[in-house]
Amino acid sequence: MQFANQTGGNDFTLQGLLNSADTSVPLFFAFLCIFLVTISGNVIILTVVTMDRSLQTPMYFFLSNLSFLEIWYTMTIVPKLLANLIIKSNNISFSGCMAQLFFFVTFGATECYLLLVMAYDRYLAICKPLYYSSLMDTSTCLQLVAGSWVTGVLTGLIPVLFISHLNFCASRHVNHFYCDIPPLLELSCSNIYLTEISIFILSLVVLFSCLLLTLVSYVFIVNSILQIKSNSSRNRTFSTCGAHLTVVLIYYGTMIFMYVRPHSSYSSDLKKFISVFYTVVTPGLNPIIYSLRNKEVKMSVKKIAHRVLPSGFKKTQKNVKSIF
Structure with a gap:
């Protein structure tokens, strides 16, 4: 068995989303539209929150951080996907692959933490309104956001450190449209048991802990909403929270499907299809659901x-x- 030296400058080849050339152009324009909506929507949110003092509150501070994250999260994956679709630029260096993996995991994990922080913020605002201003002061907001970013970076480092030390076989065709953990592990000629179990446990802890705490916050929020006497106020709050919760469930559901399992019998095409939701679709929904409505x-x-x-x-x- 031949091994490829990861420091030798050998490129990986991303096989892309689909093998059919007939669908490349329609998919390119569809993803390009979503990409432009995602970037422009999040830029609008950042600009508005920065320029309008009335929006410089904890809720919009967290939303602006989410928008900033979504811009870079989308830039990590989608431009390379578009290049693969239209000009068949499929090669990516080992260092470039590891960088893409690091930023993808970092931004993905940070989004989990920020969604949890935002749910906690709404819990305090709706369930503890009398204590909200004292509990969610400027210092607390900065600490929560800084903690989300620092923890996200540390989360992103762990899989990269494990995978970068693996040996890869002569075949370096990554069966995906970006450098993701499962297809990279499939290419390794090393013993991946420890790496796979470690990443599985990390994914389990991060995703389920954040999801559970987020859902607990929404349970308390819904309970408080049900006690609102005004039908119009109750329906309006339910509509907003329901939209937020839908995005959360889509994001976590697809991420759990992909990463919280050490082995999988699902086809590669199904994995790619699921990946599109949390790398392309959900970032485009967030500015619409959370702010532009x-x-x-x-x-x-x-x-x-x-x-x-x-x-x-x-x-x-x-x-x-x-x-x-």
């Missing part, structure tokens, strides 16, 4: 547009309404 954000967009482009405000306002 929010009346405060829409009003802030209009105010900023009026301030920046006063002469063309009517036209801008019309375009904003068509977007939202």
Whole structure:
């Protein structure tokens, strides 16, 4: 059995999403549209939260961090996917592959922690309104966000350290559209038992602990909402929380399907299809679900547009309404 030296400059070859050339162009334009919506939506959120003082609250502070993360999370995966689809640029160096894996895991784990922080923030705001301002002060917000990012980086380092020390066989064709853990482990000629079990335990702890705590927060939130006497207020709050919870369940459900299992009998095409949800689709839904449906954000967009482009405000306002 031949081994490839990971420090020897040999490239990996990403086999891509689908082998059919007939679907490459339609998929390219579909993913390009989602990519542009994701980037532009998150840039809008960052701009609005930064420029409008009325939105500089804990909730929007956490949302702006999520938007910042989603931009880089999407940039880690989608540009290479688009290049693979349209110009068949499938090669990626070993160092580039490990870098992509590190940033993918780091941003993915940090998103889990931020979603948990956001659920906790909403729990305090809805269930403990009298104590909210004292419990969620500036110092606490900064500590929660910093803790999410630091823990995310540490989470991303662990699988990269394990996988980078494996030996890889002469065949370096990664059966995926990005450098992910399962297809890389399949290419290794080393004993991967310890690596696989370690990554499995890490995924289990991170995903299930964050999901469980997030769901517990929403249980308390729903219980408080049910006690609201006003039907309109209750329905509006339920609508917002239901949309948030839908994104959370899609994200966690697909991630658990992929990583919380040491072995799998599922086909490679099914794994790729599931991966599209948490690498392409969910980042595009987040700015729409979490902020762009929010009346405060829409009003802030209009105010900023009026301030920046006063002469063309009517036209801008019309375009904003068509977007939202």
